[in-house]
Amino acid sequence: MRLRTVLAVALLGLAILLSATTSRADGISFGTLPANGNVSGAPGSTVGWGYTLTNNTSNWLDVVNLSAGSFTIGSPVAIIFFDFPILAPGISIAVQFDAQTDTGLYELNLFPNAPLGASDGGTFLLDSQYFSGNPLSCGSCFIGLAPEVTANYTATVTSVPEPASLLLLASGLFGVGYWRRRFSKR
Numbered sequence: 001m002r003l004r005t006v007l008a009v010a011l012l013g014l015a016i017l018l019s020a021t022t023s024r025a026d027g028i029s030f031g032t033l034p035a036n037g038n039v040s041g042a043p044g045s046t047v048g049w050g051y052t053l054t055n056n057t058s059n060w061l062d063v064v065n066l067s068a069g070s071f072t073i074g075s076p077v078a079i080i081f082f083d084f085p086i087l088a089p090g091i092s093i094a095v096q097f098d099a100q101t102d103t104g105l106y107e108l109n110l111f112p113n114a115p116l117g118a119s120d121g122g123t124f125l126l127d128s129q130y131f132s133g134n135p136l137s138c139g140s141c142f143i144g145l146a147p148e149v150t151a152n153y154t155a156t157v158t159s160v161p162e163p164a165s166l167l168l169l170a171s172g173l174f175g176v177g178y179w180r181r182r183f184s185k186r
Contacts, residue, residue: 028147029054030126032151033094038154039108039154043157045110046099048105050105051095053093054091057146060132061086062128062130062131063084063127063128066127068123073157074111076106081105082105086135106153119157121152121153123152127146131143
């Protein structure tokens with residue numbers, strides 16, 4: 001009985017977590033990658049989000065607008081990355097953020113002087129339109145506006161160890177290992 005209770009609470013927690021970062025409206029679901037919407041990086045680095053999008057309607061879905069809240073810890077670069085997909089009925093896509101290939105949902109260049117621990121949070125918003133056929137090939141198949149879908153996000157400034165600190169840490173661990181091995185044989 002106790003295992004069932006723990007399992008039920010864990011599943012409820014997972015459902016709450018997923019509903020906090022994924023929006024569903026009339027058969028459309030939208031979420032961030034990573035799934036929790038949280039990214040972090042050192043001052044001066046680039047962070048970003050990928051996305052998942054599912055069209056479980058009987059209409060074609062054409063994404064026409066992406067917006068996000070304002071950022072105080074970095075400078076956003078959104079339009080270059082997001083590909084404004086067109087999804088046929090029943091199609092799902094997942095696109096990881098990759099600054100090298102210019103793919104994903106949104107990119108944020110953290111300011112070099114951004115204070116450690118500072119964070120921004122908000123909501124990504126997608127606006128879409130419904131079509132009865134592929135909007136790239138049909139003339140007058142516009143049906144109407146699709147419901148807005150949202151996904152929450154957070155970006156946090158974290159520290160990254162300096163290379164000299166990593167070298168010092170590695171040499172210390174090596175020394176401890178050597179000392180332990182040498183004196184454990186006695």
